[in-house]
Amino acid sequence: MSVLIFIDSADGHVKKSSFEALTYGAQLAKQLGTAAEAVLLGTVADDVAALGKYGVTKIHHVANETLNHVDAQLYTKAIADVATASGATVIVLSHNLTGKAVAPRLSARLKAGLVAGAVGLPNTAGGFVVKKGVFSSKAFAHMNVNTAMKIISISPNSFQTVAGEGTAEVVAAQVTVDSPKVKITATNKVTGQVPLSEAELVVSGGRGLKGPENWGMVEELAGLIGAATACSRAVADAHWRPHHEHVGQTGGSIAPNLYLAIGISGAIQHLAGVNRSKVIVVINKDPEAPFFKAADYGIVGDAFDVVPKMIAEVKKLKGVA
Amino acid sequence: MKILVCISKTPDTTAKIAFADNNTKFVQEGVQWIINPYDEWYALVRAIELKEKDPSTIIHLITVGAADTEPIIRKALALGGDEAIRVNADSHDSFYIASQIAEIAKQGGYDLIFTGKETIDYNGSSIGGMVAELLDQPYVSLATKFELNGTTATINREIEGGEETCEVNVPVVVSCQKGMAEQRIPNMKGIMGARTKPLKVAEPVAVDALTSVASFELPPAKAGVKLVDAENVGELVRLLHEEAKVI
Numbered sequence: 125m126s127v128l129i130f131i132d133s134a135d136g137h138v139k140k141s142s143f144e145a146l147t148y149g150a151q152l153a154k155q156l157g158t159a160a161e162a163v164l165l166g167t168v169a170d171d172v173a174a175l176g177k178y179g180v181t182k183i184h185h186v187a188n189e190t191l192n193h194v195d196a197q198l199y200t201k202a203i204a205d206v207a208t209a210s211g212a213t214v215i216v217l218s219h220n221l222t223g224k225a226v227a228p229r230l231s232a233r234l235k236a237g238l239v240a241g242a243v244g245l246p247n248t249a250g251g252f253v254v255k256k257g258v259f260s261s262k263a264f265a266h267m268n269v270n271t272a273m274k275i276i277s278i279s280p281n282s283f284q285t286v287a288g289e290g291t292a293e294v295v296a297a298q299v300t301v302d303s304p305k306v307k308i309t310a311t312n313k314v315t316g317q318v319p320l321s322e323a324e325l326v327v328s329g330g331r332g333l334k335g336p337e338n339w340g341m342v343e344e345l346a347g348l349i350g351a352a353t354a355c356s357r358a359v360a361d362a363h364w365r366p367h368h369e370h371v372g373q374t375g376g377s378i379a380p381n382l383y384l385a386i387g388i389s390g391a392i393q394h395l396a397g398v399n400r401s402k403v404i405v406v407i408n409k410d411p412e413a414p415f416f417k418a419a420d421y422g423i424v425g426d427a428f429d430v431v432p433k434m435i436a437e438v439k440k441l442k443g444v445a
Numbered sequence: 446m447k448i449l450v451c452i453s454k455t456p457d458t459t460a461k462i463a464f465a466d467n468n469t470k471f472v473q474e475g476v477q478w479i480i481n482p483y484d485e486w487y488a489l490v491r492a493i494e495l496k497e498k499d500p501s502t503i504i505h506l507i508t509v510g511a512a513d514t515e516p517i518i519r520k521a522l523a524l525g526g527d528e529a530i531r532v533n534a535d536s537h538d539s540f541y542i543a544s545q546i547a548e549i550a551k552q553g554g555y556d557l558i559f560t561g562k563e564t565i566d567y568n569g570s571s572i573g574g575m576v577a578e579l580l581d582q583p584y585v586s587l588a589t590k591f592e593l594n595g596t597t598a599t600i601n602r603e604i605e606g607g608e609e610t611c612e613v614n615v616p617v618v619v620s621c622q623k624g625m626a627e628q629r630i631p632n633m634k635g636i637m638g639a640r641t642k643p644l645k646v647a648e649p650v651a652v653d654a655l656t657s658v659a660s661f662e663l664p665p666a667k668a669g670v671k672l673v674d675a676e677n678v679g680e681l682v683r684l685l686h687e688e689a690k691v692i
């Protein structure tokens with residue numbers, strides 16, 4: 125009996141969402157009085173043993189380069205094999221893009237109940253109940269997991285990473301890896317930018333910004349505070365910004381520490397994707413904009429006046445010219 | 446080419462979310478039901494586009510639900526598709542639903558199975574992956590583009606911070622999101638035609654659900670917004686730095 129945490133990586137580096145998963149899994153193992161172990165697929169440049177600082181004692185490493193790309197079928201088999209061999213009873217993943225590809229397959233393969241998008245540790249007093257977001261963040265459900273083997277994928281940015289001391293024992297896992305049926309032919313990544321799903325700070329723009337040519341100030345402000353950029357559906361539909369920036373009920377669902385909304389009305393469908401943000405700041409010239417009801421801080425004003433001033437103030441704060 | 450499109454019934458995006466019976470039941474009174482937007486706008490419309498290109502394509506729609514899901518499936522048929530299958534069962538959990546879909550898929554011999562990226566009520570993003578595993582087929586999740594060349598599909602899928610392009614031979618299961626297609630409005634001809642398209646009812650296979658809802662909970666209300674004067678932007682920056690401690 126142990127908790128097995130899947131460590132997700134890309135381009136040779138372990139993802140931040142995996143630090144959250146490791147912390148979550150380690151705390152869950154402590155709660156269950158069992159060991160926290162992890163599984164890493166593919167080769168990475170990072171110091172694997174050092175991931176022990178998040179509380180895992182052992183890392184099963186399948187150092188096969190075929191696994192440097194996510195293939196749902198191969199990943200599922202590898203993780204399931206390691207889980208079975210190591211006697212895991214709970215598997216923890218991030219509910220990120222890899223988790224969405226792999227966790228449901230694992231659930232069907234192992235006949236293990238899956239809670240997708242968990243936001244807290246399970247309640248294990250008399251059962252195994254995990255809280256997750258439902259109705260696009262408008263509510264939560266407490267889910268009973270009714271199987272011996274359990275799978276939890278945790279919502280990114282909903283669990284605080286805790287790093288302590290310690291190194292993990294890294295063991296080579298004996299897993300056969302078939303050749304992939306899905307062949308990757310091209311990768312197109314925006315480099316040097318924080319991916320939206322992992323971003324702690326997000327600056328987002330709506331139709332109030334009038335046109336794509338006005339995004340310079342949004343990007344400048346985001347760059348200054350180290351934020352990712354996002355947008356409303358109206359903006360993505362108008363092709364002012366790329367689709368992957370679209371947040372809301374029918375776009376990405378995010379939970380950053382700061383969501384700064386500029387010229388976005390705050391339609392219910394937009395709020396559904398962002399209302400788990402810890403702090404919401406709204407800049408809108410209409411005092412009646414619904415977004416103010418969901419906000420923590422706000423300025424009623426013209427974005428073209430307020431945002432440049434904000435840039436100047438942040439520069440002052442950060443001591444940049 | 447034979448395509449199976451998974452269709453789910455969900456509350457309208459503006460539906461009031463409330464619970465009864467000690468927070469164990471979603472209150473359905475006054476709720477408008479729609480086709481899950483991802484299923485409709487992306488999965489179904491892309492399948493229809495493929496059929497427009499190659500008229501020999503056959504599109505079947507599937508939903509797992511009680512008789513009250515029929516208006517939704519007719520609405521989907523009004524957009525396109527040759528026939529629909531309803532597995533006559535109350536939905537239990539994702540695994541239960543996926544098992545029913547996989548069972549129908551096994552009998553139907555489909556080349557492509559399309560799902561939406563997730564439903565807007567349970568937000569699991571799980572059905573496609575589970576169906577793929579149950580059928581032992583490859584799964585491409587969160588696709589933003591789908592092209593077919595003979596029996597080879599070229600698919601773009603979202604990865605953290607970008608996209609990747611991949612090639613896979615059918616059969617394959619694909620979950621669809623924005624980019625795949627553009628939303629369509631059904632026309633009169635489609636609506637009339639949908640009335641006579643076959644809607645078959647299949648009985649479910651016996652499967653145990655792996656999870657169940659213990660209870661629901663609404664998020665706590667926000668305390669209220671702190672407004673800062675537009676002439677005093679420095680104060681907002683100070684509050685974000687010192688009080689909220691986010692910058």
Ligand SMILES: Cc1cc2nc3c(=O)[nH]c(=O)nc-3n(C[C@H](O)[C@H](O)[C@H](O)COP(=O)(O)OP(=O)(O)OC[C@H]3O[C@@H](n4cnc5c(N)ncnc54)[C@H](O)[C@@H]3O)c2cc1C
Pocket residue numbers: 329330331332333355356357358359370371372373374375386387388389390391392393394397407408409410413425426427428458482
């Ligand atoms: C089924 C369905 C799903 C949907 N899913 C999503 C979704 O996932 N995400 C999403 O975002 N939307 C979604 N929508 C659309 C949503 O209802 C809104 O139409 C959309 O969010 C509006 O975008 P917006 O706020 O940018 O634009 P608008 O509603 O046009 O609002 C612009 C705002 O900018 C303000 N403004 C104008 N000029 C200025 C200025 N100079 N300075 C400051 N403020 C200014 C205005 O006061 C206004 O509040 C969905 C709709 C439906 C029906």
